[in-house]
Amino acid sequence: MSSPDSRLLTSPIELRGPSPPRSEHSSSPALTALVAHLPGLACAAALSASGAGIALPWLILIVSGSAALLAWHWRLPLWWRYINLSFLPLLGLAVYLQSGADAINPDWYLAAFMLLAVTSIGAIKTRVPLYLSSPRAADELARRLPASGRLIDLGCGLGGPLARIHRQRPDARLAGIEAAPLNWLISKLRLHASGARADIRLGNLWEVNLSQYDIVYAYLSPAPMARLWDKALLEMKPGSLFISNTFSVSDIDAGFDADEIVEITKPGDLAHARLLIWRMR
Numbered sequence: 001m002s003s004p005d006s007r008l009l010t011s012p013i014e015l016r017g018p019s020p021p022r023s024e025h026s027s028s029p030a031l032t033a034l035v036a037h038l039p040g041l042a043c044a045a046a047l048s049a050s051g052a053g054i055a056l057p058w059l060i061l062i063v064s065g066s067a068a069l070l071a072w073h074w075r076l077p078l079w080w081r082y083i084n085l086s087f088l089p090l091l092g093l094a095v096y097l098q099s100g101a102d103a104i105n106p107d108w109y110l111a112a113f114m115l116l117a118v119t120s121i122g123a124i125k126t127r128v129p130l131y132l133s134s135p136r137a138a139d140e141l142a143r144r145l146p147a148s149g150r151l152i153d154l155g156c157g158l159g160g161p162l163a164r165i166h167r168q169r170p171d172a173r174l175a176g177i178e179a180a181p182l183n184w185l186i187s188k189l190r191l192h193a194s195g196a197r198a199d200i201r202l203g204n205l206w207e208v209n210l211s212q213y214d215i216v217y218a219y220l221s222p223a224p225m226a227r228l229w230d231k232a233l234l235e236m237k238p239g240s241l242f243i244s245n246t247f248s249v250s251d252i253d254a255g256f257d258a259d260e261i262v263e264i265t266k267p268g269d270l271a272h273a274r275l276l277i278w279r280m281r
C-alpha cells in the first residue's frame, strides 16, 4: 500500500526547549520504595545479631512486609506495595535456586538485565515503561486522520502503531519520538522497511513542538499526564486531536473529560484499554 508520494510528505519534527516540569516529577518513587526497605533491614539485622535464632524466611518477611506497609503509608502507587512485598522474597528465591544442582546460568540474569536496560532504563526517571498499543488502537488513529494529516506518537516504542497506520494511510505524515535507543532503532528500521518515510527521532518528547500535528498520540503512564496535558493545551492547534491510550487527564483536571472514549479491549485481554480523545479548542 505504500505510495512513492508518501515519501515526500514528511516534514521534520520541530523541537523546542523542554516544557517546565510539574511537581510530581521532583520525587522518585523507585528511590522511595527502596528506602522503605531500610527500617525492616535494620530490624532484621538487629534480630539476627541478637542471636534470637529467627529463621531467614521470617527475616525476609519482616523486611518485605514493613517495606510494603511503608509504601502504603507514604502513599506510593498501589503497584509499589506489591513490588516491595515481593522483591526480597523473589531475590531470596533466585539465590536459593542458584545453590541447587540446576542453577540458572548467571549469564541469563545479565542478558535479562541488559535487555531491560536498553529498552526501559529511562523508566526509572520517566516512570513510563515499554508496553505496546494494540492494532485496534492504530486502526482508530488511522481512521481519524484527515487527508495527508500529520500524526505524532510520543514515545513511539517499537513503531508498531506508526507502521500499521502507514499501511492503511500512506498519505499520512507520520512522526515518532522515542527516548530508549534500542526502541528507537527498531522503530526506525521498521518504518524504513515498511516504505514509510516517517520522521522517527531519538529524543525527549518534552522537546517536541506539538503545534503542527492533527493528532498527537500518547500511550505512556499516569505519571506524565498532568504535564503532558498542560503542554497539549499550550501548543496544540484548535481542532486537532489529543489521544491518550488508557491514561486520562480528567483525573488531573476535573472538567476536562474526554470528548470521546473508544473501548479497545478485546475479550480475554488482561488490561482494560481505551482511547481517550480530546478535540482541542
Ligand SMILES: C[S@@+](CC[C@H](N)C(=O)[O-])C[C@H]1O[C@@H](n2cnc3c(N)ncnc32)[C@H](O)[C@@H]1O
Pocket (backbone or CB within 6 Å): 119, 120, 122, 126, 128, 129, 130, 131, 132, 133, 153, 154, 155, 156, 157, 158, 159, 160, 161, 177, 178, 179, 180, 183, 203, 204, 205, 206, 218, 219, 220
Ligand atoms: C508504553 S510505551 C508505548 C509505545 C508505543 N507508543 C505503542 O503505543 O506501542 C511508551 C514508550 O515511551 C517512551 N518514553 C517514555 N518517556 C519518554 C520521553 N520523555 N521521551 C520519549 N520517549 C519516552 C518509552 O521508552 C516507551 O518506549
